[in-house]
Amino acid sequence: MEQTSLFDDTEKPVFEPLASRMRPKRLEDFVGQNHLLGDGKLLRRLIEQDHVSSMIFWGPPGVGKTTLASIIASHTNSEFVNFSAVTSGIKEIRAVMEEAERTRARGRKTILFVDEIHRFNKAQQDAFLPFVEKGSIILIGATTENPSFEVNAALLSRCRVFVLHPLEQADLEELLKRALNDSRGYGMFEVHMPEGMLSMIADFAKGDARTALNTLEIILQNSNQTDLVITVTEEEIRDCITRKSMLYDKGGEEHNQVISAFHESLRNSDVDATLFWLARMLESGEDPVWIARRMTHAAAEDIGLADPNALNIAVNCFEAVRLIGMPECAVHLAEAAVYLCLCPKSNSVFLAYEAAKKDARQYDTAPIPFSVRAAYTKLQKELGYGKNYQYPHNAPDRITDMQCMPDVLIGKQYYHPTDQGKEAACRKRYEWIQEWHRNNDGNPSKRAPFEMMPEAWKAQK
Numbered sequence: 432m433e434q435t436s437l438f439d440d441t442e443k444p445v446f447e448p449l450a451s452r453m454r455p456k457r458l459e460d461f462v463g464q465n466h467l468l469g470d471g472k473l474l475r476r477l478i479e480q481d482h483v484s485s486m487i488f489w490g491p492p493g494v495g496k497t498t499l500a501s502i503i504a505s506h507t508n509s510e511f512v513n514f515s516a517v518t519s520g521i522k523e524i525r526a527v528m529e530e531a532e533r534t535r536a537r538g539r540k541t542i543l544f545v546d547e548i549h550r551f552n553k554a555q556q557d558a559f560l561p562f563v564e565k566g567s568i569i570l571i572g573a574t575t576e577n578p579s580f581e582v583n584a585a586l587l588s589r590c591r592v593f594v595l596h597p598l599e600q601a602d603l604e605e606l607l608k609r610a611l612n613d614s615r616g617y618g619m620f621e622v623h624m625p626e627g628m629l630s631m632i633a634d635f636a637k638g639d640a641r642t643a644l645n646t647l648e649i650i651l652q653n654s655n656q657t658d659l660v661i662t663v664t665e666e667e668i669r670d671c672i673t674r675k676s677m678l679y680d681k682g683g684e685e686h687n688q689v690i691s692a693f694h695e696s697l698r699n700s701d702v703d704a705t706l707f708w709l710a711r712m713l714e715s716g717e718d719p720v721w722i723a724r725r726m727t728h729a730a731a732e733d734i735g736l737a738d739p740n741a742l743n744i745a746v747n748c749f750e751a752v753r754l755i756g757m758p759e760c761a762v763h764l765a766e767a768a769v770y771l772c773l774c775p776k777s778n779s780v781f782l783a784y785e786a787a788k789k790d791a792r793q794y795d796t797a798p799i800p801f802s803v804r805a806a807y808t809k810l811q812k813e814l815g816y817g818k819n820y821q822y823p824h825n826a827p828d829r830i831t832d833m834q835c836m837p838d839v840l841i842g843k844q845y846y847h848p849t850d851q852g853k854e855a856a857c858r859k860r861y862e863w864i865q866e867w868h869r870n871n872d873g874n875p876s877k878r879a880p881f882e883m884m885p886e887a888w889k890a891q892k
Contacts, residue, residue, distance in 0.1 A: 449610060449647065453606070453610050456501070461499070462602045462605055463495060491597055492641065493638070495595060497544075499595075503571065504542065508539075509539065510540070511544065512531075540569060543568045549574040603633035603643045604629050624663040646672065689712055693725075694725065700772050700773065706769070720749070720753055730742040738774040744770050794837060798837060799837065800834045801816060820833065830867055
């Protein structure tokens with residue numbers, strides 16, 4: 432079976448981008464990702480010892496996912512097949528698997544590299560499963576999306592996930608210097624440039640090696656060249672750098688950082704910053720429905736009962752955005768964002784649930800009190816299900832001393848209300864309930880004074 436790989440050295444095209452020409456062929460030439468490829472690190476050992484198993488490379492663009500696959504192809508004693516999730520379907524998958532089966536019968540394994548594996552749907556991903564399980568192929572997938580959400584659980588459980596990080600400034604500068612000195616790059620030229628040029632390009636690339644190398648190539652191609660001498664001016668550098676559109680990769684690191692800035696600005700009640708980050712996302716092509724969905728989360732986590740109407744506003748905005756779409760829905764998002772910014776803030780409900788979740792995982796086998804168990808069958812009644820149950824609506828204060836918590840958690844308090852906005856009324860009601868239990872638990876004849884209840888709750892009674 433022949434390699435069908437981008438990495439073959441046969442018949443290179445007449446023009447090949449600098450980033451492609453400078454792609455490392457050996458593990459020793461790979462730059463960055465020291466947490467995976469440093470001396471003694473797991474991935475390095477797997478490659479060097481030819482013990483590669485199915486894996487997923489997860490990271491933003493330009494950090495070396497495809498390059499690592501290329502290096503594995505040259506190091507491993509296997510057939511190597513490069514497979515694109517963009518152009519291939521189940522038919523192509525089956526054809527490759529059949530060939531891999533024949534290769535296995537000849538005693539040789541096949542490494543299948545799938546770029547942008549998150550673009551495969553569930554059925555396509557499922558087609559890999561039986562072949563991964565019986566060892567017909569070693570699957571290496573590359574993705575810019577979180578594999579926990581984009582790769583089927585069954586397939587993901589059979590793969591080791593390696594997280595690749597944006598390259599450091601020093602890593603990018605090393606790659607740029609290599610491109611200037613290597614014969615595959617501009618090693619045959621004498622390049623004159625302002626001091627700090629490589630640092631400017633590396634900073635502009637934001638951890639993306641492909642962007643750094645492509646930017647260097649654009650600058651050199653647009654600079655003055657005489658024979659084999661290239662002279663670069665600072666003006667030419669700045670001109671090329673500022674031509675780039677807004678940095679915002681919906682599948683990468685910048686995507687996550689901009690939404691983080693948006694959420695943190697909203698949480699901090701900074702209206703102007705929130706509007707800026709909202710506009711940054713929308714003008715860069717972000718899905719407005721996704722932004723609206725995130726705002727519904729912020730309404731519950733960061734505002735909560737301080738203004739319960741915030742969740743209504745966010746949900747209404749979500750529906751309006753789905754109904755209208757861009758560009759008109761931008762104003763709906765802006766209105767909702769400003770409202771959420773100006774709301775009083777409380778994360779008491781969020782913290783209460785997180786605390787309850789922790790106990791739920793620790794005490795997941797704690798017995799349910801018999802008083803709050805439902806007796807659906809005769810046997811359940813005989814066993815005492817529902818014994819000592821008290822119906823709150825029949826009680827004078829619509830509350831009883833019935834045990835609802837497991838024995839091990841009696842007295843546990845998760846909710847700590849604030850006095851922010853409308854939660855102040857919730858806090859008064861909660862304090863009244865606590866006082867009622869202090870006065871009445873174990874002694875139903877004692878009652879807390881009705882006057883302790885907030886006026887709003889009296890009216891509801």
